[in-house]
Amino acid sequence: MIWDVDYDAPAGKLIAIVGPNGAGKSTLIKATLDLVPKVSGDVRVFGQPYEEQRTRVAYVPQRTSVDWDFPVSAQDVVAMGLYKKIGWCRPVTRRWRIEAREALDRVGLADFSRRQISQLSGGQQQRVFLARALVQRADLYLMDEPFAGVDAATERAILQVLRDLRSTGKTALVVHHDLQTVADYFDHVLLLNMRLVASGPTAEVFTEENLRRTYGGRLALLDQVGTRLAEGQ
Amino acid sequence: MIHEFFQLLSGWSSLDTAIAGSAALTAMSCSLPGAWLVLRKHSMMGDALSHTALPGVVLAFLFSISMKQAGWVSAAQEDAFLQLFLFVGAVVVGVGTAWLTEWVQRLGRLEGSASLGVVFTAVFALGLLLIRLDVDNVHLDVDCVLFGIIETAALQKVPGTSIPEPVLVNGAIFLANLLLVVLFYKELKISAFDPGLATSLGIPARGIHYGLMAVTAVTVVAAFTTVGSILVIGLLIIPTATALLLSERLSVVLALSVCLAAISAALGHALTLTVPRMLFSRLGYPTIEDAGTAGMMSVTAGLLFLMALILAPGQGLISKLIHRLRLGLKISGDDILGVLFRFEEKTAMRPIDISVPALVARQNGMRPWMVSLSVRRLLRRDLVTRQTSGELVLTDRGRESAKSLIRAHRLWEAYMSKHFELPDDHLHETAHRVEHFIDDDIQERLQSELNAPTKDPHGKRIPELSDS
Numbered sequence: 001m002i003w004d005v006d007y008d009a010p011a012g013k014l015i016a017i018v019g020p021n022g023a024g025k026s027t028l029i030k031a032t033l034d035l036v037p038k039v040s041g042d043v044r045v046f047g048q049p050y051e052e053q054r055t056r057v058a059y060v061p062q063r064t065s066v067d068w069d070f071p072v073s074a075q076d077v078v079a080m081g082l083y084k085k086i087g088w089c090r091p092v093t094r095r096w097r098i099e100a101r102e103a104l105d106r107v108g109l110a111d112f113s114r115r116q117i118s119q120l121s122g123g124q125q126q127r128v129f130l131a132r133a134l135v136q137r138a139d140l141y142l143m144d145e146p147f148a149g150v151d152a153a154t155e156r157a158i159l160q161v162l163r164d165l166r167s168t169g170k171t172a173l174v175v176h177h178d179l180q181t182v183a184d185y186f187d188h189v190l191l192l193n194m195r196l197v198a199s200g201p202t203a204e205v206f207t208e209e210n211l212r213r214t215y216g217g218r219l220a221l222l223d224q225v226g227t228r229l230a231e232g233q
Numbered sequence: 234m235i236h237e238f239f240q241l242l243s244g245w246s247s248l249d250t251a252i253a254g255s256a257a258l259t260a261m262s263c264s265l266p267g268a269w270l271v272l273r274k275h276s277m278m279g280d281a282l283s284h285t286a287l288p289g290v291v292l293a294f295l296f297s298i299s300m301k302q303a304g305w306v307s308a309a310q311e312d313a314f315l316q317l318f319l320f321v322g323a324v325v326v327g328v329g330t331a332w333l334t335e336w337v338q339r340l341g342r343l344e345g346s347a348s349l350g351v352v353f354t355a356v357f358a359l360g361l362l363l364i365r366l367d368v369d370n371v372h373l374d375v376d377c378v379l380f381g382i383i384e385t386a387a388l389q390k391v392p393g394t395s396i397p398e399p400v401l402v403n404g405a406i407f408l409a410n411l412l413l414v415v416l417f418y419k420e421l422k423i424s425a426f427d428p429g430l431a432t433s434l435g436i437p438a439r440g441i442h443y444g445l446m447a448v449t450a451v452t453v454v455a456a457f458t459t460v461g462s463i464l465v466i467g468l469l470i471i472p473t474a475t476a477l478l479l480s481e482r483l484s485v486v487l488a489l490s491v492c493l494a495a496i497s498a499a500l501g502h503a504l505t506l507t508v509p510r511m512l513f514s515r516l517g518y519p520t521i522e523d524a525g526t527a528g529m530m531s532v533t534a535g536l537l538f539l540m541a542l543i544l545a546p547g548q549g550l551i552s553k554l555i556h557r558l559r560l561g562l563k564i565s566g567d568d569i570l571g572v573l574f575r576f577e578e579k580t581a582m583r584p585i586d587i588s589v590p591a592l593v594a595r596q597n598g599m600r601p602w603m604v605s606l607s608v609r610r611l612l613r614r615d616l617v618t619r620q621t622s623g624e625l626v627l628t629d630r631g632r633e634s635a636k637s638l639i640r641a642h643r644l645w646e647a648y649m650s651k652h653f654e655l656p657d658d659h660l661h662e663t664a665h666r667v668e669h670f671i672d673d674d675i676q677e678r679l680q681s682e683l684n685a686p687t688k689d690p691h692g693k694r695i696p697e698l699s700d701s
Contacts, residue, residue, distance in 0.1 A: 033433045051435075059433045066427045070272065071481045080423045084434040089416045116481040132430075 007190060007199055009140075011046075012169045014162055014185065016176040016202070019192035020215050025175040026062065028192065029142045033059055045140060055084070058138035060129050062145050068117050074128045075100050075113040081132040103131040106164075108157045123154030130161060141165065141172040148177060159185060182206055194226075234511070241507040251387040253502040255399035256530055259383075259459045260468045260494035262407035265414050266449040267469030268490045271477070273425045273445075277346055278331070279469035281353035282446065283453045283462045285330045287360030287378060289322030290454060295367060319454055327450030328443050330356070381461030383526050399459050406455045413448060414487065421445070422483060460527040467531040468494065471538055478541040478548055493537060501530035564669050565607040567638050570616060571668075573627045574635035588624045636696045641671035643689035643696075644679040650690040651683065657690045673698075 009015055017025045030036040032043045034050055045053040058081070078100040079092050086096055101113050107127040117125060126146055133141055146158050162172055162185070173190075176182060182189060182202065189206050191197040191214040198210045270279050297315040300306050306314055330352060338348035389398040414421065420441055424431045428438035449469070456465045476489035505526045513519070543550045573587060608625065611617045616631035627635060645667055646660040671679070676698075680686075689695055 030429075033429075035429055035432060054433070054435045057433070059430065061427070061429055065429060067274070070426050071477065071483045071486050072422070072426065073482070076422075076483070077426070080419075080427065080430060081434075083419050083423050083431075084436060086419065088420065090419075092419065118481065136434075 007196060009171060009173060010188060011139075011171050012166065013171060013187040014166050015171070015173045015188040015190060016182050016186035017173060017190045017192055018176055018179070018182060018214065019197075023193040023214075025192055026144050029059070029144055029173070029175065032142060033057070055136075056139045058133035058136040058141050060133045060141065060143040060146055063122065063126050063129060063148070065144075068120075068125060070117065072117060073113065074104060074109060074115050074117055074120065074124075074131075077117060077128050078103050078113075078131045078135055081135040085136075100131075100135055103135040104128070106134055107131045107161060108153070121151070123150040126150050127154055127157055130158060134161065139170055141170065141174075143172060143174045145175050145177060147174075147181075179211070237511060238507050241510060242503060244506070248387065249502065249506065251397040251400070252383055252526055253499045255387045255397055255403065255459055256383055256498035256502055256526055257495045258400055258403040258407050259456045260472070260498040260530065260534075261491050262403050262410055262452050263456055263465060263468035264472040264490040264494035265407075265410040265487070266445060266452050268473040268476070268487050269421055269425060269445055270449065271470055271473040272483075273442075276470050277349055278334075278446065279449060279453070280466050281330055281334065281349045282327060282450045283465050283469075284353045284357035285360075286323060286326050286450055286454050286457070287357050287462065288363055289326040289360075289450075290319060290378070290457065291360050291363040293318035293322045295363070320451060323450040323454040324447045326454075327447035330450070331443055331446040377461070378457060379461050379463050380525065381457060381459050381464065381527050383459040386458045402455055403459065406452055410448065410452060417441070460530065464527050464531045467534055468497075471531070471534040472497065475534070475538045475541045478538075478545040493534070497534035497537060498530050501533040502526045504533060505529040561603060562607050562610055565603050566611050566616075567669050569604070569607055569611060569625075570627070570631055570635035571638055571642070573617070573625065574632065574639055577627065577632075637673070637676070637698065638668055640696050640698065641676055642668040643693060644676055644683070644686070645671060646689045646691070647683050647686050647695070648679050660690060 017028065019025050027036060031038050032045075032050065043050055045057055050057070075097060079096055081103075082092070082096050082099065086092060101110065104110055104113050107130050109124060109127055109131065112120065112124060117128065120128065126148075130143075130146060133143070147155055150158070162174070165172055166187075174186070176186070183206055186202055188200065189202045190199045191205065191210055193214050193216075197214045198205045267279060270276050293315060296318050297306075297311055300314060301308060301311045333356075334345070334348045334352045337343060337351055338345055341348060341351070343351070383399070386399050387397045390396065391398055391401050420431075420436055423434075423436060424438035424441045428442075431438040431441075453462070453465050453469075456468065460468060472490040472493040473486065475493050476486045479489055480486050508529075541549065546552055576587060608617070611625075611631070612619060614630075615628055616634055617625045618628055619625060642664045645664040649655060649660050649663065650657065687695055
């Protein structure tokens with residue numbers, strides 16, 4: 001549960017969402033996408049409600065959120081990002097498969113398009129998810145811990161993709177856990193611990209003082225009232 | 234015995250064809266929605282639906298009977314109305330069960346399978362009560378609902394034709410399910426693999442979930458008369474469980490499920506005609522000539538699963554065993570090369586030979602047959618040669634191979650000694666186990682990370698790849 005996050009993401013920037021476990025980082029992303037209910041508040045994407053701007057938003061969930069033993073290939077998973085565009089009851093034709101392969105190429109997995117997803121390494125699986133978001137050609141990318149537990153090659157590939165996105169004017173909101181790399185990778189930062197602690201350009205906001213406030217333990221009262229509120233719903 | 238089997242089968246009549254056909258179409262119709270239940274990890278939902286369907290079925294019977302009694306419909310129309318009510322009842326049951334279990338789960342703070350257990354037993358018992366309450370009007374036999382009577386069901390002909398009723402009903406359901414899967418293949422796939430993505434794209438994953446539940450319930454209700462509410466669970470789950478062992482491609486898995494379902498049914502009926510008679514006449518009960526086809530279908534499906542479990546390429550027990558044996562041979566072969574190489578190194582004599590019994594004695598815990606198998610493998614690959622006296626000598630190729638192994642071993646020791654707080658005499662054991670898995674690429678990386686060491690922690694020389 002998170003409280004009263006009031007934030008305007010600047011367009012064309014790479015933005016890190018940083019905070020301790022249970023701070024509500026994933027919840028913030030899911031609330032943006034209407035995947036979890038909001039008690040109050042609203043989210044506007046490019047000035048409009050999310051439902052009207054769906055096609056401009058791509059989502060990269062946590063890798064562990066799906067079953068990687070599912071009997072599909074890397075290319076199949078990437079093509080899923082195109083399903084809405086392809087439309088109901090229509091098959092995935094050659095043209096879409098080519099588009100999926102191109103996205104796999106951008107994340108360095110061109111040779112793995114026919115590989116079953118269960119046979120990919122963790123880092124490769126993460127890159128498949130990234131390719132699936134790329135294929136949506138969105139303007140806003142919401143990514144939940146794409147750097148979690150990946151190998152060095154994957155980390156470089158993801159970073160390259162993020163920078164390419166920024167250079168074409170896209171925005172990415174990325175849940176990030178590695179404090180060492182925040183300053184190197186991101187322009188803006190959003191510090192979260194059940195509420196918005198601070199936000200703004202990394203150079204100004206990513207300070208020791210703000211980090212201490214972010215990581216300085218949970219607010220016990222906020223937790224307690226939150227539980228009661230949930231029970232009262 | 235095989236002769237007896239075919240002799241018994243030669244009595245196959247047109248009724249047997251009707252039964253086997255009904256059974257096959259029922260199984261095929263179930264395998265499609267069942268496949269999606271298994272893929273979504275909702276297999277127990279099939280169990281729940283087959284039970285919660287009971288009150289729906291009973292109510293459908295009650296409604297159509299009271300409509301006839303009230304004089305609203307003629308006796309001829311009654312059956313059509315019954316079918317309609319059964320269909321509507323099944324849809325309500327499907328969606329209702331899915332909704333109710335979610336509701337119980339959320340409100341009762343239960344885990345998924347517990348709330349399923351609460352919902353389906355309670356609703357099923359309600360169905361049994363309904364039968365009891367209006368026992369005079371409901372011509373429903375509990376045994377029939379639970380186990381189905383495919384033999385009598387197949388005798389019912391579609392009016393005016395010679396087509397058995399289950400062939401028409403379950404065949405139609407199968408075709409409808411096939412059409413739905415083909416039409417909504419993408420949508421079913423995405424909402425099974427990643428419902429969150431589906432929702433964020435604007436594909437209604439929840440709606441598809443409810444739709445699948447409704448389709449499953451209709452299929453299950455249609456299967457009641459042939460296989461009953463308990464065995465139908467097997468038809469939903471087992472073909473796909475087997476298919477998943479045989480393929481990793483979704484379209485192939487679905488096609489295989491349908492085929493396996495048909496095979497289980499046809500083979501199941503053939504076994505019903507033969508196995509009980511052959512078995513029981515030998516046990517001294519010649520009067521027992523038959524067993525229920527429905528039951529034998531599930532047994533056959535289970536046997537096919539077992540066969541796949543043992544024989545499947547890649548994932549089957551046998552191929553795993555072969556893989557283990559190959560790995561064991563490689564490791565013991567590696568070890569023999571290592572022994573010969575170290576021997577040459579220690580005595581500074583080249584080539585040096587060693588006898589097979591001496592090898593066995595040195596290889597603690599390695600079985601003699603493994604050693605002799607490995608030796609044969611090394612000889613075949615020209616890594617060692619056997620001298621006239623019977624002793625083994627490294628060939629040049631063998632020496633290169635052994636060098637790489639020793640290099641891996643000593644590099645790993647150096648790596649561990651750098652990064653682990655361990656006394657030097659603890660390094661050998663681990664290095665001995667991992668040396669077989671360190672290829673040239675990893676050796677290269679170890680080499681550069683350790684700044685190209687020339688000696689291992691024990692002071693032994695780390696051989697270079699190109700030196701001779």
